[in-house]
Amino acid sequence: MIYPIRLFGDPVLRSKSRTITDLSAPVQVPGFRPVTLEKLAENMFDSMFEARGVGLAAPQIGLPIRLFVMAEYEDEEEEETHEGKKKPLRSRVKAQHVFINPTLVPLVKKKVRSITEGCLSIPGVYEEGVPRWRQLNIQYQDLSGARHSEDAEDYIARVMQHEHDHLEGKLFLDHLPPDILDEYRKDLAAMHRKARAYLKFLKERGE
Numbered sequence: 001m002i003y004p005i006r007l008f009g010d011p012v013l014r015s016k017s018r019t020i021t022d023l024s025a026p027v028q029v030p031g032f033r034p035v036t037l038e039k040l041a042e043n044m045f046d047s048m049f050e051a052r053g054v055g056l057a058a059p060q061i062g063l064p065i066r067l068f069v070m071a072e073y074e075d076e077e078e079e080e081t082h083e084g085k086k087k088p089l090r091s092r093v094k095a096q097h098v099f100i101n102p103t104l105v106p107l108v109k110k111k112v113r114s115i116t117e118g119c120l121s122i123p124g125v126y127e128e129g130v131p132r133w134r135q136l137n138i139q140y141q142d143l144s145g146a147r148h149s150e151d152a153e154d155y156i157a158r159v160m161q162h163e164h165d166h167l168e169g170k171l172f173l174d175h176l177p178p179d180i181l182d183e184y185r186k187d188l189a190a191m192h193r194k195a196r197a198y199l200k201f202l203k204e205r206g207e
Helices: 036-050 154-167 178-183 185-204
Strands: 055-057 067-073 093-112 132-141 149-151
Touching: 036 055, 036 067, 036 093, 067 185, 093 154, 132 178, 149 154, 154 185, 178 185
Parallel strands: none
Antiparallel strands: 055 067, 067 093, 093 132, 132 149
């Protein structure tokens, strides 16, 4: 199942997500039937791979709950098929992770700004300068409810911080100077219009 990814301007991207207290309760993405949390995570991975992303948070599919998924990929360059299309991103996956009710703690408080970031909810916009901890500890639950505590660093730590921001109603652009947003004003306005159109579509369907 592929979920539409909510775009810049959608209010759900600015709402703080709620803690998941009952992992056995069904959840419902607006416009879709209720599913188990395990099935939701599976669908989120499908949606993330379709959009060629590395992480996806539940608010990005319209569901403000504290969950995000992330994939680690092999480092080789993407190759195109004989038809000129890129290979399915899933073919490069070496690990998949589901993080429920995550909390982050820096292990080194100095932040790194030199890595380019983008976001599936803000397509086509990529910028350096977002300050992120280089090393962190993440505590979370898995789909069975078991609790984990793991350390991460560099790129993986950055992805975790990016996705965790979504659970707090924040976007990576919030960490950048306002003049950078001015450069993308037309693009962001177009995304906002698409976001409003999708919300209107859901409302007309009674979702």
